[in-house]
Amino acid sequence: MTRLTRHALPALILPALLTMAACAPATSPAPTPLSNDPAAVHERVLALDTHLDTPMHFNRPGWSIAERQTFASHLTHVDIPRMREGGLDGGFFVVYTSQGPVDAAGYAAAARHAESRLASVERILREQREAMTLATRADDAARIAATGRRISYISIENSYPLGESVAGLADWYARGVRMAGPVHSRDNQFADSATGQNRWGGLSPLGRQWVAEMNRLGMVIDGSHSSDAALREMMALSSTPVILSHSGFKAIFDHRRNVDDALAREVAAQGGVIHINSVFLSRFNNSAARAPLYDQFDDIEHLTPEQQRRLAADWASLDRTERVNEGDFDLFMRALFHCLEVVGVDHCGIGADWDGGGGVAGLDDVAALPRITAALLARGYSEEDVGKIWSGNILRVMRQVEATAARR
Template sequence: MNDTVSTAPSTPTRPGPVGVPVFDGHNDLPWALREQVGYELARRELTADQSGTLHTDLARLEAGGVGAQFWSVYVSTELTGQTAVTATLEQVDCVRALLERYPERLAAATSASEVERARESGRIASLMGAEGGHSIGCSLGTLRALYRLGVRYLTLTHNDNVAWADSATDEPRAGGLTRFGEEVVREMNRLGMLVDLSHTAADTMRDALRVTRAPVIFSHSNARSLCDHPRNVPEDVLRAVPDNGGVVMATFVPKFVLQAAADWDRSLDEHLLARGIHPLATSEEARRARAEFEAEHPRPRATVSDVADQVERLRSVVGVDHVGLGGDFDGTVFTTSGLEDVSGYPALSEELLTRGWSEEELAKLTWHNPLRVLGEAERVSERLREREEPSVATVEQLDGPAA
């Protein structure tokens, strides 16, 4: 029986307001599908309006002008070792299942040229990014296996440290990257897998920028100078991005956009922890506790204008050739007003146009910059593969036995 869902659009994917689509750096739809329906995709049919359950469906992707998407194959840091690796493979399988289910709307892409071909066919180029070094289980062989399966970036950490790299939201342990962490970056360069520095500690960012031979990305991060949250990028790191050639992809998550939202979120976390609830929990108990807190303490609302402020701050430091967008839809409980789901990108583009951005500049932000970085990583890989063998180093060899 053929279970493929016919979803042919009447017209190709709608471009953004300046004639090019959006290439977004981070969307957590696969994890939302795991959490909500256990990967039973028929229960979250993306040809239907999924407002109220998901930030993402096919009609809203088209309305938002999305032409390329890095789907995050994230797994929780509560999963470790081989359990984390297995869950990551299940996430990859979910993305593959989506591609098989909607072949006339989504196209697999693992290179810049494949992204362009998908755009020409009117389909959304679908790439994968693994979110957190725990997904490779301290194994460069696993890293290579994920690359062969189509994963094209690895976020070095998520919310917790890994054995070889410090996270932005954990107590420092490695002081940035360990020797094995540096080897992970070098092997990613050799493969052509983008080094993603969102979620990492500032010293991890600095070490990675020192070691890498290819442009890096920050798939969903903002400027710390405008919103003092450890998930955002400090000024000295931003200043190093142009020389590296990388791209910082502004995110829409309110607590990374607006200082008042960051302060409110810290208070919410304290409220949840006092009740024995993990701040990232999605249980009914967690939802009730959040609603209770918000009823007593109204939540500050970030707006499209606030996100535009972040984009402009990034541009002022790194330059227009090094900014992009990474909404983090379906990976956040709270959203920005006017950017509640994947249909909202045109609102941000229109806001930036009113602020004097040219159409050429906006096209770099929404499309050309991430596409360029992907292509440059491929070219670096071609050179390195000619002279370097795959690394067989282990964390024990380079960093010694675990404490």
């Protein structure tokens, strides 16, 4: 048909076509077929990353999330221009607290730190209200995306600041937090860490209360950083699926932070989702030359703009002679494909640990995210599959968590 002009149609057919055209509702032209171009698919799907450590930069003097940066210039992976460029609609902005002493003074210092970081997220959301919006429910994501603004969920990495009570979870919930993990890189009052000393053999008694309170409030339980035993105990106790917001597979890189296939299948069997990390894909090269730079980086919010510039320059100069990790885009995709093969398309997502040590060659920052969609499509995954991986799965879990809390 496309080659025939209207004038070339045989005279007998033309009146029939005109009659058909007259019967068709004038207001519903035939839909234009959607483009299968990977870039177009990536734009159409709602893309969320479940672990954005960007708030560690929110209090940096002179820094702005509205400014287009590079890792080399600012040691960051995420800003609003790069989120737009990479089709990242939003994600979970993390309030992270490093693990200190498990005692009253440690709790007090941790609580002050977490408060400062949560307040910085709230401030950025106020300052950038034309560009970013707080999301607290699963259905908020599509509604906010339709406005063109970025979607900001808030999560807690390490519940250590709560001290010896779970009462503070309700305060976090009231301020919009919808996901939390109990522990980080060392055992604490709630749980054993994947990289800890197995203090409790899983969860502590307080950790079991923490699970019940998370369920009661309607918050997603994040098992990344928990020991295997703690993760299994959370899954046994929780009335909602447990997710891993930024984790990997031991089959790709045998590290305690990663899960084996059997544990991944248990997470999936309960309805959970494993969000693939770009850290722990390969050996981490914290060399004698790099270590002091990491020490400065961990405290970057207290560096002057000039000190920040010097740190970025020193980092870039060291990058020219040695790499922080041996990972690259293909290795990241191998990890994601492994997840898809082991637990299926309903149980994999993406949480690349941007601004928290993430980023590999070829997947250097969030501007590169369309490459992931292109690789999934090239492997034969459909647009529907891609949509589940990028956000559908985590939003499904959020809906379950919301429904379970509402029934109480």
